[in-house]
Amino acid sequence: MQPPYPDISDILAAKAKRRRALAALSWEEKVAIVEQMRRLQPKGSWKEKNTGKKKPGRA
């Protein structure tokens, strides 16, 4: 007997709607988002986080 999995179609629809809204923004607005992502997750931070390696002097 299968467990009662939840219906996540509303979540998926909301995600699709948000992607369309993002794509419809002006180029300037989208570049501002790219810049914000760059600041929040500097280059190399993903690798550092996932390999457990930390730069010297960092907590």
Place this chain on the structure above:
Amino acid sequence: MQAAHGEMLDDVPFYLDGWPTAYLPLGVNAIERIAPAMEKTLSVINQLEAEGLIGRYAIGGAMAATRYIEPIQTYDLDIFIMLPVASSGLISISPIYSYLTQQGYMSEGACIIIEGWPVQFLPVYNPLTEEAVARAVEVRFGTVPTRVLGAEYLAAIMLETGRPKDHARLVQFFEFNALDRAALEEIVARHGLSPKWEAFRKRFMSGES
């Protein structure tokens, strides 16, 4: 958690689908703060062109793709350039870097940081990229005139490069109806990319054989 630039990030809201949801839509302040930085970067690049250090240029890569589809995470601004040929008959990118470092801009790896944005200059390297720059779209970023590669040329370059992230991006171009398929197929045929196009179509565009 602390970002490299010193901001504390502990209060950053949870991420959904990779996006900090509380930041969407962006506030006017963020756009006012960030867009002028890019405007300054592009103004410096326009100056390089005006002074003849570079020939015609156009924005490519993820920053160009972001104009046509949803924002893409990237760390640099790719600038495709036509380089003037030196009297020796050689073309070299080093005069650009020398000029910019004399202006106080610092290099970082393969990039040079211009007004806060890491910029990578990429000389056109084959007939496709040369044609893409020649036919780049004249646009404005904020108040600054610039050029960006057309969607069909970006798509053809993605096909040619063929990394997984290029294919993923190209799928998004179709998902968002961001390009003219007939125009893409014409470019693809002229530049010998038909086998790659057929392989992409079969693999990623369901319903096509």
